[in-house]
Amino acid sequence: MPDSPLLTAAALAVIALAIAAVVGVGLKVLRSFRELGTDAERATYTTLHAASRAGQHLRAGLNPAGAAKAARQLRSLLGCDALAITDTAGVLAWDGSAEDLKPLLMDLAAGVLAGGRTAMVQSPAIVQARGAVPAAGGPPIRLEAVIAPIRANARVVGVVAAFAPSVGAGLVRAVSEVADWVSVQVELAELDASRTLLMEAEVRALRAQISPHFIYNSLNAIASFINTDPARARELVVEFADFTRYSFRRHGDFTTLAEELRCIDRYLLLERARFGDRVQVSLRIAPEVLSTVIPFLSLQPLVENAVRHGLEAKEGPGRISIAAHDSGAYAEVTIEDDGVGMDPAQLRSVLAGHSDGEHVGLRNVDARLRQVYGEGHGLVIETAPGEGTLITMRVPKSQPGHDA
Structure with a gap:
């Protein structure tokens, strides 16, 4: 056909344009990824994003539903094997492995709840608490924990506990900082609750004001008719x-x-x-x-x-x-x-x-x-x-x- 070279050229042009478009999109994606910044900046963003997500779930204070959702974000933030959040009465949330420790956590955290100081629980104590014995000739079971207090208005109201095969100074510091951050969220929740109670008290005060002045006069007016x-x-x-x-x-x-x-x-x-x-x-x-x-x-x-x-x-x-x-x-x-x-x-x-x-x-x-x-x-x-x-x-x- 006489026009086949033209058709071929047009097809090649379309293919070239498609390739250019794909390359352009790829470069744009690559450029946008670079715009996220350095590795350190991306890590900072990831940290802040996780903290923001966790904070949303703690807006109502320490309760099982909010703590469970926050624990997932905080475990990801700390990179530990398991993370738990408690109040003074029991475990509110557990995320990760080693769930057989969950019934024992309040005993492990008793000193922190009483004294208000971060504690590190070494592997032997956890092994003994679990009642776990390594298989004959097998490697020893190793699991350690950092337990940090959650405070609200100088009261210890719970703990954050992080579990890992080995606990270093970095994890101890990180868990303490996370517990302090959770403390701030709990205090904000208590402040919101106290503001609500104050509003309710003020409405009651208004009702009390209505009672002696207006009701007495109204009843007198009705009686006169x-x-x-x-x-x-x-x-x-x-x-x-x-x-x-x-x-x-x-x-x-x-x-x-x-x-x-x-x-x-x-x-x-x-x-x-x-x-x-x-x-x-x-x-x-x-x-x-x-x-x-x-x-x-x-x-x-x-x-x-x-x-x-x-x-x-x-x-x-x-x-x-x-x-x-x-x-x-x-x-x-x-x-x-x-x-x-x-x-x-x-x-x-x-x-x-x-x-x-x-x-x-x-x-x-x-x-x-x-x-x-x-x-x-x-x-x-x-x-x-x-x-x-x-x-x-x-x-x-x-x-x-x-x-x-």
Whole structure:
């Protein structure tokens, strides 16, 4: 065929291009491998990656599920035959060989748990503990261990134990460092737990604040309508029941803005039954922020503060304005009253926790917002004597891990 040389040339060109592409990809892969750095840098990356993976599994503290996953990463990091993690009561995780030692580990670790110092257990002691005897004429069984304490707030809460045929100074140092690293993860987990307990305690404090002030006044207001307006009294009883049911619920540290506003509506309905036209309320709420998650009982105490400390001491009627709008990545909520206001120096003392009694709800909400979202997310309060009070609260609209 006359055009066969052209076809052959085209085929050769395609093959050449394919070879060039393969070579190009290979060079790129080789270059990317070199970009990982030297052997030492790659070893550092591997170490940090393993530590990061293990840390994720210890976020909840020392428990069997997390310890088992972390032990795999830490054994790979240390390059030992077996690695175990314990608390003070028993073995939480064992990864690797020599599992016949697992029932004996707590006895081997007793001195470390009691004294808090890293120990090396030599082969003869382990052989005796295992009850293992080498076969006649066979090589002696050799296995050694490094056992290092896990500490949390100066308490020994467990150990890390690494097993290898021979233990040198390098492994002793490495196991001690790993145990110190695990200690930091456990302390962070305990800190998270203590912050959660603190938040729960603060919510209980808010509920205790509601009880003596608001409940007594609400019941008096309801009682005043029993003879004069029984239908109104029944309505208020229902609202009071709904308010207390929400305020004293036992589940969850978070709620939605919509739920908190419903609670505030019931609260203000009961307060208006007591104050009549002296309390005037206006609301401006953007629908798109109603589903925003906020800490439970974070708005109601601010409104109660406005009523009790702003309007109750004021002569004549007073107004409370509640607004919520979209502000980019945040939902911004403001609560403003035209009450008596307060001295800014007194306000600073209240927020710093130096003033007991009054305004405990204000301080409590400010502290909880800072704990949950960071120091930059506390309440912004503008006030002066005789000038009323404006409180602004900003919360992120996206909050992974916070369920209402």
